[in-house]
Amino acid sequence: MAPDPRRATGVLFDLDGTLIDSVYQHVLAWREALEAEEIDLPVWTIHRKIGMSGGLFARALLRETGSALTAETVERLQRAHAEAYTAYAASVRPLPGAVDLLRKLTELGVPWGIATSGRRQTAAPNLALLDVPETVVVITRDLVQRAKPDPDLFLAAADALGLAIEDCVVVGDSVWDLLAARRARALGVGLLAGGYGREELERAGAFRVYEDPADLLRHLDELGIRDAE
Amino acid sequence: MAPDPRRATGVLFDLDGTLIDSVYQHVLAWREALEAEEIDLPVWTIHRKIGMSGGLFARALLRETGSALTAETVERLQRAHAEAYTAYAASVRPLPGAVDLLRKLTELGVPWGIATSGRRQTAAPNLALLDVPETVVVITRDLVQRAKPDPDLFLAAADALGLAIEDCVVVGDSVWDLLAARRARALGVGLLAGGYGREELERAGAFRVYEDPADLLRHLDELGIRDAE
Numbered sequence: 498m499a500p501d502p503r504r505a506t507g508v509l510f511d512l513d514g515t516l517i518d519s520v521y522q523h524v525l526a527w528r529e530a531l532e533a534e535e536i537d538l539p540v541w542t543i544h545r546k547i548g549m550s551g552g553l554f555a556r557a558l559l560r561e562t563g564s565a566l567t568a569e570t571v572e573r574l575q576r577a578h579a580e581a582y583t584a585y586a587a588s589v590r591p592l593p594g595a596v597d598l599l600r601k602l603t604e605l606g607v608p609w610g611i612a613t614s615g616r617r618q619t620a621a622p623n624l625a626l627l628d629v630p631e632t633v634v635v636i637t638r639d640l641v642q643r644a645k646p647d648p649d650l651f652l653a654a655a656d657a658l659g660l661a662i663e664d665c666v667v668v669g670d671s672v673w674d675l676l677a678a679r680r681a682r683a684l685g686v687g688l689l690a691g692g693y694g695r696e697e698l699e700r701a702g703a704f705r706v707y708e709d710p711a712d713l714l715r716h717l718d719e720l721g722i723r724d725a726e
Numbered sequence: 727m728a729p730d731p732r733r734a735t736g737v738l739f740d741l742d743g744t745l746i747d748s749v750y751q752h753v754l755a756w757r758e759a760l761e762a763e764e765i766d767l768p769v770w771t772i773h774r775k776i777g778m779s780g781g782l783f784a785r786a787l788l789r790e791t792g793s794a795l796t797a798e799t800v801e802r803l804q805r806a807h808a809e810a811y812t813a814y815a816a817s818v819r820p821l822p823g824a825v826d827l828l829r830k831l832t833e834l835g836v837p838w839g840i841a842t843s844g845r846r847q848t849a850a851p852n853l854a855l856l857d858v859p860e861t862v863v864v865i866t867r868d869l870v871q872r873a874k875p876d877p878d879l880f881l882a883a884a885d886a887l888g889l890a891i892e893d894c895v896v897v898g899d900s901v902w903d904l905l906a907a908r909r910a911r912a913l914g915v916g917l918l919a920g921g922y923g924r925e926e927l928e929r930a931g932a933f934r935v936y937e938d939p940a941d942l943l944r945h946l947d948e949l950g951i952r953d954a955e
Binding site: 692717 | 766818924
């Protein structure tokens with residue numbers, strides 16, 4: 498069946514660095530966790546791995562450090578990261594326009610959801626900052642087999658909204674979001690708010706790149722989302 | 727007088743993000759300092775301002791927050807940043823290859839120096855990490871009228887080495903280093919180690935972009951620096 502051009506566009510959001518200003522805090526929390534395991538990784542290389550699945554992160558570490566991580570080490574790392582992040586969490590805020598953007602989409606009747614490589618437990622306090630109702634579609638790492646850049650998270654979010662993934666716009670701050678969007682066959686939109694450069698996001702497949710949710714909100718028309726139908 | 731093609735090439739290094747893995751710590755230290763003044767700036771926008779002169783940083787803040795900073799506020803901000811950074815300093819390390827690269831240049835008789843928008847006091851512990859002799863040319867903010875992207879710091883470093891700036895390669899991780907290099911008429915080389923994307927650095931004028939000092943060390947030939955003459 499050919500896609501119906503009148504069908505609603507849905508919007509699937511990444512969480513950290515896209516709606517919440519938390520990437521740099523996650524980066525330094527990972528730095529602390531890795532240091533405790535005597536894994537000395539330059540901070541920018543950690544930054545470029547935020548948002549990818551934990552399994553792939555561990556593989557990338559293997560390449561860069563030359564030693565494989567045991568399951569116990571991975572678990573210790575994840576615990577240490579979660580603990581270190583908690584210490585930073587007080588400085589974490591929604592990104593400019595995030596709350597307004599979500600509210601506007603709801604007002605317009607545009608279906609939207611959140612898909613994050615993080616676990617439900619880590620995501621919960623961030624969701625609270627966004628003031629979103631309990632009923633919002635939120636797909637976390639715990640609910641799918643593979644995290645980003647595999648497409649599972651976004652596919653599950655589209656399913657939960659009752660939309661075909663081809664009718665969805667994926668909004669993310671990292672190349673992992675955009676690779677997942679491509680693999681899922683969704684339209685990818687990048688935000689600079691996670692600290693990637695514009696061209697990095699475009700090369701990874703972003704159709705458009707905006708600064709932050711406020712900038713995206715000002716340009717909803719560019720995504721074909723009409724203010725009043 | 728036409729430049730003598732046989733003259734030695736000198737190398738002028740930025741410090742934070744170029745030789746020392748300290749950018750993300752500076753970013754979050756600024757975030758804390760700004761927050762204490764109730765200036766709520768997304769973290770990625772702070773990241774993109776690291777390494778520019780304090781005066782320009784204050785002007786950029788004025789644009790983004792809409793209110794001018796008094797001299798007292800600027801001084802409080804700087805003190806709060808220095809204090810917050812101290813708390814992060816324990817996790818700061820030289821970047822991969824930084825110590826080896828400087829040692830190699832010294833061995834080869836290539837003149838080199840350091841030029842940083844930071845003050846002497848902030849730079850001192852980072853210089854200690856690099857294990858450089860007291861006699862090395864280090865130009866800090868205190869020694870020139872204008873910091874980056876004005877060319878003063880790099881011009882002063884070339885002067886101190888007794889080199890024409892046209893015979894110098896400027897190595898930096900931020901667009902501020904590369905703009906200063908262009909304005910000084912030096913050849914600019916970018917490093918990804920400060921968290922900028924490759925294309926951002928190229929657009930700002932980087933002739934080459936390497937990952938970190940170790941990667942630059944492996945490619946010295948690309949800058950015309952010969953291993954043995």
